[in-house]
Amino acid sequence: MWLPLALVLLAADALAVKRHDFKTCEQSGFCKRGRALAARAKAASSTWKSPYSVDASSVAISAQKSSFTASVVSSLYPEIKFELEVRAHDDGTFRVRMDEVDGLRKRYDETAKWALIREPTLSDAISWKQTKKEIKATNPKSGVEFRVQFAPLRIALSRNGKEEVVLNGNGLLHMEHFRLKDEPSPEQPPVENQEGEEQVVMEPPVKPNAWFEGDQPPQWEESFGGQTDTKPKGPESLSLDISFPGHGHLYGLPEHATRMDLPTTTGENAKYKDPYRLYNLDVFEYEADSEMALYGAVPLVHAHSTHSTVGVFNAIGSETWVDVDHPTSDSTETHWISESGIMDVFFLPGPTPDDVFMQYARLTGTPALPRHFALAYHQCRWNYISSTDVREVQARFDQDDIPFDVLWLDIAYAPNHKYFIWDEKTFPDPVDMFNDVAAFGRKMVVIIDPHLKKDTTYPVYKSASEKGLLVKPASGSGEYDGWCWPGSSAWVDYFNPASWDWWQGLFKIEGNNGDFHWRQSTTDVFIWNDMNEPSVFNGPEITMPKTNIHHGGWEHRDVHNINGMLFQNATAQAVMHRTDPPQRPFVLSRAFFPGSQRLGAIWTGDNLGTWEHMAIGIPMVLSNGIAGMTFSGADVGGFFGNPDPEMLTRWYQVGAFAPFFRAHAHIDTKRREPYLLDEPFKSIIRDVIRLRYSLLPVWYTAFRQASVSGIPVLRPQYTVFPHDPKGFSLDEQYYIGSSGLLVKPVTAPGIAETEIYLAEAQPYYNYFTAKIYRGKRSGTNVTVPATLYQVPLLIRGGSIIPTRERPRRSSALMARDPFTLRIALDASEQAEGELYLDDGNSYEYEKGHLVWRKFTASKVAKGPLKITSEDMAALQGGKNVVDGVDVVPFGSQAPNAFRDAVQGVRVENVLVYGLKSRPTKVSVGGAEIEWEFTEGAAAKSSSEGTATILRIRDPAVKIVNDWSIEVAF
Amino acid sequence: MLPPTITLLSLVLPLTASAALSADPNRKLRGVLPARRSLYTPTSAGTWKCLNGNKEISWDKVNDDFCDCPDGSDEPGTSACPNSTFYCVNEGHEGATISSTRVDDGLCEKECCDGSDEPEGVCPNVCEEVGKEYRQRREAEAKLRKTGSKIRSTYVIFAEKEKKRLQSSIAALKLEVEAKKKEEAHAKILLDHAESMSQASLAYKQQSPLYQSLVKHSEALKSLQARYQALQNRERALSDVLRNLKEGYNPNYQDMAVLEAVRGWDGLNPDASPVEETTESSEPVAEKEETVDPWDDNAISTLLREDHVSLLLQHDSHISQEDSTEEEGNHSAPFDRIGLTGAVDSVFDLESYVPDSLYPAYENARTQVVGLLTKLGVVRESTTAKARERHNTAINQLRNTESKLYNEEQALNKLYDPKWYGADGAWKKLEGTCLSYNTGEYTYEVCLFGQATQKSNNGGGSHSLGHFSSWNTSAPEGTPEYYSRQVYKHGAKCWNGPERSITVDLVCGTENVLLSVSEPEKCEYRVTGTTPALCFADTADKPAGSSGAKEEL
Structure with a gap:
């Protein structure tokens, strides 16, 4: 009896996050100080006043008039100097920087350098005006006013006379100045983890600053889990309060396993005990509902209300905790507590959700236009164990005609986890293997982790070590030694520019300059960067000690959250430059930071095969998208555990509607490739993967738009209907790009139907049956069938959905297939849609080698319905076509090799949903073509049931051409 | 086989499938199975019926790259209907049928060596070369099969011999069982007789405090032994858990609790730890452990198996001998002198020499003689113990023979059981044949129809x-x-995982040998190998026309 019991206990234990491995706010010195400060302010209430103020006499407005600097003093430490700088940018955003000047040391001030895509352009239309009490500026275009009050320092962004964002309104701004460890003070000697405990009794000396700082001195040293952080620079934390009066919803701040509309962490009925923590960590078996830190960190929030959306981007790379409170249902207060670094805050004025997306993207960059294959289905497992295994998996997929594009290799390919090196027993022929997979237009992704086995026979480590490219321990010399997969390991310091060139050299396939480089690979190989938080098994909180030293002498503390992004960045550059001309890279990363969206995809890490994790994956991916990381997804099936066939099937339906669609599984799980499932599950999964493939034109088109605007590919309800409060917390249904597809994947067992919220008086159509669901202006829930084989997927009336419906083995093999257009008429019998295509691999689109079409269906009263295709790029004059690129010249005369290559591709099927009556004739360029009409409900009516369907048979119009189909009545 | 660049190149071709199709009337028959060609003819009205008959379309719409028939039959030569198939003629080789999802996708299917699955000019016709290679390979395979099948036929002959051997063995064992049954019956009669005579006095003797105490001691010992064994099992299972933990724990879990457990285990098992200092100190401990405890499990079990009734009788006899050295010496001594005690014993042995036909008579006589002797006090109660022992022996022998018979019968049943050695018994030859494969770190051994092991x-x-x-x-x-x-x-259970298992995938070959080992899932192994048992003389080991044949093209 006892043995099974013990196993049950072990198993139960294995399915829980090790909370004690990670700090709570209470266990983190600076977070505890920050929260105590907030508590004192709250207790003091109206008598609380920020000690920080601007020296009005020091204000210096720049010659250009759009920025100024000023000295800031704190009444707590009048001898310490701070400088404030405020800039107004041409896109309407404002930037506020504050740093200690002439201090004992320098605060880390390079976060923005890594996060921003470029230095923002200053506005030439905004000028600052100073009075005795304040300095302010108004954006003449938007009417947004930005005001800096001098005493106490208070910064507010207002619109129409109403404050929308306020910094230091609650007086929690505090920049701990650098000090000497033995600075004479009335403080007791530092005692480890004893802050705030009862030993004050001895003699409570009256500290003049205790009202603000408390009566306990900041610690110089603290321990956790048996490891001590010596904090050689001493306390240097930064506390900021940012309020959003009039905004009752807060989004963003990934990565946390929580709802999109962020639950509160402080105040009355706070859902979570701790603040949201931003500290990239490898959290083993994380909880599906928690404020704990995860793999990535984006210090960006959107505050939303019926009247506007505003955002704040806090460019900070050190560990940061964020308390969220809604003091009233229509206001939000946040408190940001960071361990180190300067204050560098961007105010994004909105006023719509899309505006905030675009403003943030202007700062940190838009998501890169991915390789086309990267949007298809990825098959991963820890591990496909040999090249034979790889070939067999591919053959099994083909045998069952289940499409896939990418097969992944996890860590087991590399002997002793020496990445780049092949285990000769199991992978004797990697290049042949890659070519066998590539023969079907497919790719492979191979894992390269950031830890290098300390073994001088390992050429990668040897070379990094000889070149001095490795992260250093606290002493600042030698190599930091940590424990990861290979045992004793070292980490490359990507803050060192020399490491980038060296890293690029490793990925070269051809040539031989004597150094090791990856000859055993091909250009069909792409990279997975895992464990880049970085994960260090024997480090504090499973990561690097904060005292480690990076290039430039900066502590790891200062750059921790940035670190993982640089690894992905270096890899993306390396993959891109394997060929000349460069090709678009594909690199998946687990850690991320503002700017990561420019580099590739991320996933939500090591989730569990449970319904809870499946469900929370959707808001997590939505939140990532809100924060710029739109190319993200959760492991289909759950990394840990063995999902039952129903769960796995549903998870495929979730994954097929995520931007990054990958199935992955832990080494201890049973194999679960779709071909292994019994019927009906196998066929249902095959159908949903095929559905994803048929919709690839929609996904790619949505990514084009994201690459230009930064508007996420997955659009939560509130971003499409920003004035409808009923949609502000909906994070289970979402739109795909601007296509008009609305999906609500099922994430629970035994479901037969589900409710979808419709916020407008428009017909929506079931994607599969053309059944009409009628929305209402006041908003309404409609019931949509959702048994196991039914994905709740609707087309918004007014949309045209281009698809490619011929099942193929991989997306590359669909390149010449014809298109189907689904035209879903709105209540006024109009519809439009878009299609973007290019070669999917190169940067030739920058030269205009692309096809971008606009489809319109328009019916005039009593007249014909005209369905037309126009050149979208020409319509825009070649402006902002893709990824921030203008294409000039543009038009039918400009060279366009891609258009030439697909000029034979036609539209084979046109389906029109919701016409009012049976047509009399359908023609293209005067020639009649065949059609079929099924009676049903019209868009322009209130009748229920299946919509009328007009099927136009093979109009044979070419996808690259302008054309017009006329439906006469 | 085909570099992916061809896919891209073909994309550049200005030609589209539909344009090419409508231009060439022969293309109406593109992809049609030869046997179905006659079905692809238009009516005089220029129409055509979908093959399942439920829709009539114009002949123009056949193979025009648009799917009109729900059964997909109007598009045998394009990819328009995903539920259709495409036939490539492969002149110079063998024709093949592929899914229409593979037509016009820019990739030259290896099944269609004539290149007919793609628009003209995309794929070269390589049928001559492929056909030649294919025939060569088929020949080589046939040769291998032929050689293998000769070996296989010896397996079948072995099975036939085995069948005969088993049959005669079974016949012999059946006779033996009959004989043993009779012996047992005789012993039983004797035992019953002896027991009935001693029952009353035995019951009295069993009241002896010494006997009662002995019984209690025995029960106590039994109970202690059971508890000890339970503890031992528990200790063993715990050790297994910890050993597995130590061997199998995943350093990724970076779990201090697990690490502590491993260290603790090492501490408890200095032998298991490779650290030098502990091995030194462990030696004397090992020596100490070697001092033999006379009361080991076996000794205790033997002790517990003692027949207390026999002991009681022996005790009685022992005591009475001492008592009677004077008083009753006159009874036993003369018998001893004339060797009658031995004679009485040998009375029981006699039965083995008595021919079956005389046995009832003998039995009668013997019972009478023994009864008489017992009455006279000549044969003492110890005879009951002996009778019991003899009966036990007879039962054991009967059981042994019966189980031998059962095994042989089972073996005969399995010999031609398709679930075991196949309808012709060919696999019987390989029973117990152990094949092994060395991966460097481990040697994997599969003893066919027996056990598979992984040895470090x-x-x-x-x-x-x-x-x-x-x-x-x-x-x-x-x-x-x-x-x-x-x-x-x-197999043995994995740490935090399933019981180990292995699949053995075999193909025809002239040798019984393993070729590869892999672990596709944790603790679920797979080996591949060859055996002549899968070489069939006439038919291919994969039926012709199966997916296997297609893949080989």
Whole structure:
């Protein structure tokens, strides 16, 4: 009896996050100080006043008039100097920087350098005006006013006379100045983890600053889990309060396993005990509902209300905790507590959700236009164990005609986890293997982790070590030694520019300059960067000690959250430059930071095969998208555990509607490739993967738009209907790009139907049956069938959905297939849609080698319905076509090799949903073509049931051409 | 086979499938199976009926790259209907049927060596070369099969011999069982007789405090032994858990609790730890442990098996001998002198020499003689013990013979059981044949129809990977596919994982040999190998026209 019991206990234990491995706010010195400060302010209430103020006499407005600097003093430490700088940018955003000047040391001030895509352009239309009490500026275009009050320092962004964002309104701004460890003070000697405990009794000396700082001195040293952080620079934390009066919803701040509309962490009925923590960590078996830190960190929030959306981007790379409170249902207060670094805050004025997306993207960059294959289905497992295994998996997929594009290799390919090196027993022929997979237009992704086995026979480590490219321990010399997969390991310091060139050299396939480089690979190989938080098994909180030293002498503390992004960045550059001309890279990363969206995809890490994790994956991916990381997804099936066939099937339906669609599984799980499932599950999964493939034109088109605007590919309800409060917390249904597809994947067992919220008086159509669901202006829930084989997927009336419906083995093999257009008429019998295509691999689109079409269906009263295709790029004059690129010249005369290559591709099927009556004739360029009409409900009516369907048979119009189909009545 | 660049190149071709199709009337028959060609003719009205008959379309719409028929039959030569198939003629080789999802996708299917699956000019016709290679390979395979099948036929002959051997063995054993049954019956009669005579006095003697105490001691010992064994099992299971933990724990879990457990285990088992200082100190401990405890499990079990009634009688006899050295000496001594005690004993042995026909008479006589002797006090109660012992022996012998018979009968039943050695018994020859494969770190051994094991080559332990459980149950019983896989299940349990198991995938070959080992899932192993048992003389080991044949093209 006892043995099974013990196993049950072990198993139960294995399915829980090790909370004690990670700090709570209470266990983190600076977070505890920050929260105590907030508590004192709250207790003091109206008598609380920020000690920080601007020296009005020091204000210096720049010659250009759009920025100024000023000295800031704190009444707590009048001898310490701070400088404030405020800039107004041409896109309407404002930037506020504050740093200690002439201090004992320098605060880390390079976060923005890594996060921003470029230095923002200053506005030439905004000028600052100073009075005795304040300095302010108004954006003449938007009417947004930005005001800096001098005493106490208070910064507010207002619109129409109403404050929308306020910094230091609650007086929690505090920049701990650098000090000497033995600075004479009335403080007791530092005692480890004893802050705030009862030993004050001895003699409570009256500290003049205790009202603000408390009566306990900041610690110089603290321990956790048996490891001590010596904090050689001493306390240097930064506390900021940012309020959003009039905004009752807060989004963003990934990565946390929580709802999109962020639950509160402080105040009355706070859902979570701790603040949201931003500290990239490898959290083993994380909880599906928690404020704990995860793999990535984006210090960006959107505050939303019926009247506007505003955002704040806090460019900070050190560990940061964020308390969220809604003091009233229509206001939000946040408190940001960071361990180190300067204050560098961007105010994004909105006023719509899309505006905030675009403003943030202007700062940190838009998501890169991915390789086309990267949007298809990825098959991963820890591990496909040999090249034979790889070939067999591919053959099994083909045998069952289940499409896939990418097969992944996890860590087991590399002997002793020496990445780049092949285990000769199991992978004797990697290049042949890659070519066998590539023969079907497919790719492979191979894992390269950031830890290098300390073994001088390992050429990668040897070379990094000889070149001095490795992260250093606290002493600042030698190599930091940590424990990861290979045992004793070292980490490359990507803050060192020399490491980038060296890293690029490793990925070269051809040539031989004597150094090791990856000859055993091909250009069909792409990279997975895992464990880049970085994960260090024997480090504090499973990561690097904060005292480690990076290039430039900066502590790891200062750059921790940035670190993982640089690894992905270096890899993306390396993959891109394997060929000349460069090709678009594909690199998946687990850690991320503002700017990561420019580099590739991320996933939500090591989730569990449970319904809870499946469900929370959707808001997590939505939140990532809100924060710029739109190319993200959760492991289909759950990394840990063995999902039952129903769960796995549903998870495929979730994954097929995520931007990054990958199935992955832990080494201890049973194999679960779709071909292994019994019927009906196998066929249902095959159908949903095929559905994803048929919709690839929609996904790619949505990514084009994201690459230009930064508007996420997955659009939560509130971003499409920003004035409808009923949609502000909906994070289970979402739109795909601007296509008009609305999906609500099922994430629970035994479901037969589900409710979808419709916020407008428009017909929506079931994607599969053309059944009409009628929305209402006041908003309404409609019931949509959702048994196991039914994905709740609707087309918004007014949309045209281009698809490619011929099942193929991989997306590359669909390149010449014809298109189907689904035209879903709105209540006024109009519809439009878009299609973007290019070669999917190169940067030739920058030269205009692309096809971008606009489809319109328009019916005039009593007249014909005209369905037309126009050149979208020409319509825009070649402006902002893709990824921030203008294409000039543009038009039918400009060279366009891609258009030439697909000029034979036609539209084979046109389906029109919701016409009012049976047509009399359908023609293209005067020639009649065949059609079929099924009676049903019209868009322009209130009748229920299946919509009328007009099927136009093979109009044979070419996808690259302008054309017009006329439906006469 | 085909570099992916061709896919891209073909994309550049200005030609589209539909344009090419409508231009060439012969293209109406593109992809049509030869046997179905006659079905692809238009009516005089220029129409055509979908093959399932439920829709009539214009002849123009056949193979025009648009799917009109729900059964997909109007598009045998394009990819317009995904539920259709495409036939490539492959002149110079063998024709093949592929899914229409593979037509006009820019990739030259290896099944269609004539290149007909793609628009003209995309794929070269390589049928001559492919056909030649294919025929060569077929020949080589046929040769291998032929050689293998000769070996296989010796397996069949072996099975025939085995059948005969088993049959005669079974016949002999049946006779033996009959004989043993009779012996047992005789012993039983004797025992009953002896017991009935001593029952009353025995009951009295069993009241003896000494006997009562002995019984209690024995019960106590039994109970202690059971508890000890339970503890031992528990200790063993715990050790297994910890050993598995130590060997199998995943350093990724970076779990201090697990690390502590491993260290603690090392501390408790200095032998297991490779650290030098502990091995030194462990030696004296090991020596100490070697001092033999006379009361080991076996000794205790033997003690517990003692027949207390016999002991009681022996005790009685022992005591009475001492008592009677004077008083009753006159009874026993003369018998002893004339060797009658021995004679009485030998009375019981006599039975083995008595011919069956005389046995009833003998039995009668013997009973009478013994009864008389007992009455006279000549034969003492110890005879009951002996009778019991004899009966036990007879039962044991009978059981042994019966179980031998059962085994042989089972062996005969399995010999031609398709679930075991096949309808012709060919696999019988390989029963107990152990095949092994060395991966460097481990040697994997599969003893066919027995157990599979994984042995460490670096002095580590060995794990059972399971016992033979079944053939390939996903294939119909008795087919070559059925015999191409053996499954071994219920091996040693993995740390935090399942019981180990292994599948053995075999193909025709002239030798019984393993070729590869892999672990596709944790603790679920797979080996591949060859055996002549899968070489069939006439038919291919994969039926012609199966997916296997297609893949080989």
